[in-house]
Amino acid sequence: MHTSLNDLGLLRDHRFTLLLSARTISVLGSAFAPVALAFGILGLPGATASTLSAVLAAEALPMIAFMLVGGVIADRLPRQRVMMAGEFLMAAGFLALAFMLLTGWTPLSAMVAAAALTGMATAVTFPALTGIIPEVVPADRLQTGNALLGLGANASRVAGAVLGGGTVVLFGGGWALVVSATMFAVAGVLVALLRLTPDPRPQDEPPSKPGEQPRAERHSVLKDLRDGWREFSSRQWIWVVVAQFSLMVMAIQAGHGVLGPLMAKETLGGPVAWSAFLVGEAVGTIAGVVVSIRVRPRRPILVAVLLCLPTALPYLLLGLDAPLWAIVAGAFVFGVCFDVFGVLWQTTMQREVPADALSRVSSYDMLGSMMFGPIGLLLAAPAATLFGTEQALLGCGVLVVVSTLATLLSPGVRNLRAPEPLGAVHADLK
Template sequence: MHSYLGDLGLLRDRRFALLLSARTISMLGSAFAPVALAFGVLNLPGATASTLSVVLTAEALPMVVFTLVGGVIADRLPRHRVLMAAEFLMAAGFFALAVMMLTGWTPLPALSAAAALSGVATAVAFPALTGIIPEVVPEDRLQTGNALLGLGMNVSRVAGAVLGGGTVVLFGGGWALAVSGAMFAVAGVMVALLRMKPGERPGGERHSVLTDLRDGWREFSSRQWIWVVVAQFSLMVMAIQASHGVLGPLLAKESLGGPAAWSSFLAGEAVGTIAGVLVSLRLRPKRPILVAVLFCLPGALPTALLGLDAPLWSIVAGAFVLGVCFDVFGVLWMTTMQREIPAESLSRVSSYDMLGSLMFGPIGLLLAGPAASVFGIEAALLGCAGIVVLSTLASLLSPGVRNLRAPEPKAPLEPASP
C-alpha cells in the first residue's frame, strides 16, 4: 500500500531534493519566458508580429535540430553536468535578451541568436533530465519521483504565467527576461551541487555521433510500444496544437467572451495537471502503457465541447480532465521508459521520443487557419477531437501497447541481525 506520506519521504533524499528544486525553479523561469519574450519584442520600436515570429522561430528550430544530438551528448557525458550546462546556456540566452532590451540595442539577428541559445539548451536538457532521474531516484520509487517532479513543474507553470505577466506589466519585458535568466542560473547552480557516484555516470566505448544515433534508433524502433505511442502522440499533438493555439482562441473571441474565457480554459487545464499528480502517485497499473494510452481518450473532451458550443463551465471542466489525464500519461510513460530502456541509451531514446512527438505540431498550427475558413471553427475543432480519439484507438491495436507489464514489486529485505 502506498501512502502520500511515504511518497513525500523521498524529499529527505538530498540529491532528489536538489534536482526537484532545480527543475521547479527552471520551469518557473520557462513559464516567465513566453510572456516576457513576446511583449518584450512587441514593445520594441518598429516591431511587428513578423518580428516576433522570426525570434520565436529562431528559438523553436534548434529544439528540433539539436534534439537528437542532445540525446547523444547526455548518453556520453555525466548527465548532471549536461543538465547544468543547459541551464547556464539558457541563462546566458535570456540575460543577453534582457541586456539588449534594457539598453535599446536590439538588431533582429542578435535577438534571434540569443533566442536560439535557449532553443539549443532545451534540446539538450530534456534527454539529460530523462536519463538523470533513474540515477538519483531508486528504481522502486521512480514513479513517485517522476510524479513529484511533475508537481513542482506544474505548480511553476501556473505561478510563472501569473507572475510573468505581472512582472512585464510593472517593470517591462527586459526586466522580466532578466528574472528568467536569474532563475535558470540558480537552477544550474543547484544541479552543480549534485554529487553523483562514479558508477552512475554513463560510460563505455565511444563511437561516432552517427553510430550513436543509429544505436539509439535501434533501441527505439525495436520496442513496438514506444514507436506506436510516439506515432499516436505526433498526431495528437498536431490536433491539440491546432485547437489550443488557433481554433480555441478564435472561438473564444467570437462566442465565449474573449481572452477572459480562454484564460479560464487554460487555468482549468493547469489545475488539472496539478490534480493529476495526486492520481499518478497512487496509480500502480500492471499494464502501464495500456492504462497511459487509455488516459489519452478523455483528452478529446474539451476540444469536442468547444466544437459543440457547450457552456463555458463544461469546457473548463473538460480542460481540467485533460490536464489530469495528460499528467498521468506523462508519469506512467516516463517511468516505463526509465525502467525498460538501458541506462546507456535512455537519453537517445528520449530524444527520438521528443522529436517524433512534436514534429507535426507546426503542421497543426499551419493548417488550423485554413481549416477554420473552409469548414468552420466548430467543425475544425470536432475534427481535431476525432484525430485524438482515432489515433488513440489505433494505438490500442498494438500488442506491445496492450501487453507490456510492469515489473513485480520487490519484497523488502529482512534487516540484518546485530
C-alpha cells in the same frame, strides 16, 4: 493503492531535493514564457498570428534538429553538467527576447535567433533529465520520484500561469521574460550543486556481438545513434506511442501555441482568460500527481494511451464556443490526463530501457513526438484564416482522438505489463 512512507522518504534525500528544486524553478521560468511570448509578440506594432507562429516555430525546429545530438551528449557526458549547460542557455535565450521586447528593437530575424537558442537548450536538457532521474532515485521508487518531480513542476505551472499573466498585464511581456530568464539561471546553479556518485553507466563493457567494439572505444556519434535507434525501434510500445504523439503534439502546438491565444484575444477577454485556461490545466496536473503516485496499473502503457482521449476536450470546447468556465474545466481534465500519462511513460521507459542508452532513447522519443510540432504552429494561422479559429480548434481535437484510437490497435501497447513490486497494492486497470 497508496504510496508508502518509505517512498516519500525521497524528500529527505539531499540530492533528490536539489534536483526537485532545480526542476521546479526551471518549470516556473517556463510557465512565464507562453503568456509573455504570445501576448508580448501579438502586442507589437504590425504583429500578426503569423509573427507569433514564426517565433514559436523557430524555437521548435532547432529543438527537433538537435534532439538526437542532445541524447548522445547526455549518454556520453555527466548528465549533471549537460543539464546545467541547458538551463544557462535557456536563460540566455529568454533574456535576449526580453531585451528586444523592452527596448522595442524587435526585428523578426533577431527574435527567431533568440527563440532558436532556447530550442537548442531544450534539446540538450530533456534527454539529460530523463537519464539523470534513475541516477538519483532508487529503482523501486522511480514512479514516486517522477510523480514528485511532476508535482513540483505542476505547482510551478499554476504559479507561473497566474504570475505570468499578471506580470504581462501589469508590466508587459518583456519583464515577464526577465523573470523567466532569472528562474532558468537559478535552476542552473542548483543543478551545479548536485553531487552525484561516479557515473553508473558502464564504460568498459565487453562486446555484446562478435566484431563489436567495447563501449570505451566508441567515439562515433553515428554509432551511438544507431545503438540508440536499435533500443528504440526494438520496443513496439515506444515507437507506436511516439508516432501517436507526433500527431498529437502537432495538434497541441497549434491549439496551445497559436489558436488558443488567438481565440482568447478574439472572444474570451485576452491574456487574463488565457491565463485562466493555463491555470485550469496546471491545477489538473497537480490533481494528476495524486493519481499517479497512488495508482500502479498492471498495464501502464495501455492506461496511459487511454488517458490521451480526454485531452481533446479543451480544443473541442474552444471550437464550440463554450463558456470560459467550461473551457477551463476542459483544461483541468487535460492536465490530469497528461500528468498521469507522463509519469507512467517516464517510469516505464526508465525501467525497460538500459541506463546507458536511456538519454538516446529519450531523444528519439522527443524527436519523434515533436517532429510535426512546427508544422502545427506554421499551419495554425493559415487554418484560422481559411476555416475560422473555431473550426481549426475542432480539427485539433479530432486529430487527438483519431491518433489515440489508432494507437490502441498495437499489441505492444495493450500487453506490456509492469513488474510486480513486493508489498505493493495494484489497481488492475485494463
